[in-house]
Amino acid sequence: MNIAIDMMGGDFAPEAAAKGVAAFLAKHAGAAHLQLVGDKAALETLCKQHQISPDRTSIIEATQTIGYHDHPVKALREKPQSSIAIGFALLAGGRSDAFISAGNTGAMLVGSMFSIKPMPGVLRPTIATIVPREHQKTGLLLDVGINADCKPENLNQFAQMGAAYAKTILGIDEPRVGLLNIGEEEGKGNLLAQAAYPLLKQNTSIHFIGNVEGRDILEDSADVIVCDGFTGNVLLKLLESLYPITKRQGIEHPYFNRFHFEQYGGTPVLGIEKPVIIGHGVSGTEAFMNMISLAEKMIATRFLDDMSKSFSKDLA
Amino acid sequence: MNIAIDMMGGDFAPEAAAKGVAAFLAKHAGAAHLQLVGDKAALETLCKQHQISPDRTSIIEATQTIGYHDHPVKALREKPQSSIAIGFALLAGGRSDAFISAGNTGAMLVGSMFSIKPMPGVLRPTIATIVPREHQKTGLLLDVGINADCKPENLNQFAQMGAAYAKTILGIDEPRVGLLNIGEEEGKGNLLAQAAYPLLKQNTSIHFIGNVEGRDILEDSADVIVCDGFTGNVLLKLLESLYPITKRQGIEHPYFNRFHFEQYGGTPVLGIEKPVIIGHGVSGTEAFMNMISLAEKMIATRFLDDMSKSFSKDLA
Numbered sequence: 001m002n003i004a005i006d007m008m009g010g011d012f013a014p015e016a017a018a019k020g021v022a023a024f025l026a027k028h029a030g031a032a033h034l035q036l037v038g039d040k041a042a043l044e045t046l047c048k049q050h051q052i053s054p055d056r057t058s059i060i061e062a063t064q065t066i067g068y069h070d071h072p073v074k075a076l077r078e079k080p081q082s083s084i085a086i087g088f089a090l091l092a093g094g095r096s097d098a099f100i101s102a103g104n105t106g107a108m109l110v111g112s113m114f115s116i117k118p119m120p121g122v123l124r125p126t127i128a129t130i131v132p133r134e135h136q137k138t139g140l141l142l143d144v145g146i147n148a149d150c151k152p153e154n155l156n157q158f159a160q161m162g163a164a165y166a167k168t169i170l171g172i173d174e175p176r177v178g179l180l181n182i183g184e185e186e187g188k189g190n191l192l193a194q195a196a197y198p199l200l201k202q203n204t205s206i207h208f209i210g211n212v213e214g215r216d217i218l219e220d221s222a223d224v225i226v227c228d229g230f231t232g233n234v235l236l237k238l239l240e241s242l243y244p245i246t247k248r249q250g251i252e253h254p255y256f257n258r259f260h261f262e263q264y265g266g267t268p269v270l271g272i273e274k275p276v277i278i279g280h281g282v283s284g285t286e287a288f289m290n291m292i293s294l295a296e297k298m299i300a301t302r303f304l305d306d307m308s309k310s311f312s313k314d315l316a
Numbered sequence: 317m318n319i320a321i322d323m324m325g326g327d328f329a330p331e332a333a334a335k336g337v338a339a340f341l342a343k344h345a346g347a348a349h350l351q352l353v354g355d356k357a358a359l360e361t362l363c364k365q366h367q368i369s370p371d372r373t374s375i376i377e378a379t380q381t382i383g384y385h386d387h388p389v390k391a392l393r394e395k396p397q398s399s400i401a402i403g404f405a406l407l408a409g410g411r412s413d414a415f416i417s418a419g420n421t422g423a424m425l426v427g428s429m430f431s432i433k434p435m436p437g438v439l440r441p442t443i444a445t446i447v448p449r450e451h452q453k454t455g456l457l458l459d460v461g462i463n464a465d466c467k468p469e470n471l472n473q474f475a476q477m478g479a480a481y482a483k484t485i486l487g488i489d490e491p492r493v494g495l496l497n498i499g500e501e502e503g504k505g506n507l508l509a510q511a512a513y514p515l516l517k518q519n520t521s522i523h524f525i526g527n528v529e530g531r532d533i534l535e536d537s538a539d540v541i542v543c544d545g546f547t548g549n550v551l552l553k554l555l556e557s558l559y560p561i562t563k564r565q566g567i568e569h570p571y572f573n574r575f576h577f578e579q580y581g582g583t584p585v586l587g588i589e590k591p592v593i594i595g596h597g598v599s600g601t602e603a604f605m606n607m608i609s610l611a612e613k614m615i616a617t618r619f620l621d622d623m624s625k626s627f628s629k630d631l632a
């Protein structure tokens with residue numbers, strides 16, 4: 001399997017990506033071949049420096065870079081030699097089996113939608129975040145930002161995609177799915193939640209446990225919590241702010257160390273045909289290593305094939 | 317001034333309310349006369365027990381109680397002798413100047429809307445929460461649950477009411493108002509936030525500083541953050557869950573002690589004609605004491621009169 005990595009994306013590029021590659025290779029003896037996309041001279045130097053074996057990697061030159069402030073659609077069109085554009089070209093053309101970047105999120109989403117495309121039957125692809133919980137448990141919250149305005153059918157599909165991810169990638173046998181809401185009983189909530197509830201209840205491919213509230217997000221409640229991308233994005237950014245606050249306050253505790261979101265690596269774009277993983281701008285060594293592992297697992301488990309089948313079945 | 321208190325509302329009623337009354341009287345020499353609404357025999361015993369002076373209080377009998385699971389509208393109609401119904405009757409009839417309860421929130425909201433009524437010009441009353449921040453600062457977040465679905469004009473009015481509250485009651489000179497959103501620039505967000513932005517920008521009665529994100533909620537960003545009641549309620553309940561989690565994790569730190577929401581007392585219903593304060597079900601001594609102080613301040617500053625004038629001006 002070939003995994004393409006945008007070495008130029010992220011605040012600490014290309015060093016962080018190179019260290020992540022080195023860490024992955026040292027830890028995993030597997031068959032994954034890593035395609036390092038970026039500035040050739042810089043990458044050759046870094047590969048030597050971090051003893052990255054040329055047997056398990058290849059450098060693919062990208063002479064342009066998409067910055068954080070570039071307009072996603074324009075940048076992809078006007079910079080065909082950028083690491084993001086090349087990564088998507090490799091993936092779309094079948095020369096790579098997954099693509100990872102911690103660069104411009106907007107460009108990554110545009111590439112996911114237009115170079116790779118949603119699975120037939122999927123109305124809106126989604127991105128999720130891991131939520132740290134007590135006793136080393138985690139939850140999965142989605143959508144966390146692609147879909148600011150949602151229809152009830154979108155939430156129902158997020159539930160299905162999130163449950164599949166929780167099962168195959170996070171290893172949770174029969175993931176409990178909850179609808180984020182502002183009351184426990186059916187019929188509570190805003191118009192979206194009220195309309196989504198019956199769809200989730202009727203969805204036989206998930207184990208729906210009903211409404212969950214804000215207080216349940218960090219509790220051992222639903223394994224998968226679905227909400228619109230506005231609410232999810234606000235929640236994600238609030239949760240991400242806790243770790244730096246505790247550091248500033250001098251609170252050093254294993255519980256809050258798990259709010260260091262970097263350790264979870266990136267989030268895959270769920271609902272598109274091929275594995276695309278988007279990393280946080282501040283991704284460091286660990287994040288890159290984890291994203292490569294995640295890509296490897298997504299390819300090895302044929303996770304997206306199964307998901308695609310499940311949605312095409314709904315279409316038939 | 318007369319402040320009516322529902323002594324039968326809340327998980328620890330009537331003891332917690334009685335202790336709160338005693339603590340308030342011991343701390344404040346002011347002119348406030350407290351009307352204790354509830355079971356007469358029980359309150360007489362508690363008043364003796366906690367040395368609550370009959371000079372500064374009077375007991376007003378209520379022979380019925382509205383429970384947490386009672387249907388708000390039905391309960392208010394079918395239990396006219398309940399402490400909540402009597403409290404609203406006292407306030408509506410001018411025999412009280414404020415009403416406080418930690419009982420059935422739904423019944424308190426129904427009473428606020430139908431016994432007291434919104435100010436002319438106010439489309440939707442709102443409730444807010446204090447958000448603890450570093451360096452002993454606080455923010456104000458609203459709406460936190462009355463208005464699950466909002467129109468842009470609602471958010472604009474919440475901003476105005478929240479800013480007035482921050483100024484007069486919290487003592488912040490020119491409160492910065494932010495719109496909760498999922499991006500910094502104008503034009504970002506869901507349809508609601510996109511449409512609310514220009515209204516807030518044009519509102520000359522507030523100091524609008526633009527969009528704020530999830531990461532800004534606990535930061536020293538906007539003093540007043542407005543959002544729809546769905547998002548706000550989810551956030552409030554998430555923030556409320558942090559204190560019990562830190563306790564369970566054995567984290568004892570002044571920063572997280574400020575997430576013990578009880579200390580902030582209750583929230584006033586903003587946008588109605590008279591002061592109504594709703595307490596949390598778990599309200600204890602401190603919460604009741606703080607709610608009485610808040611009621612006193614709202615009456616003394618003629619806060620609602622000023623707010624009412626500002627909205628009638630908009631009507632003219």
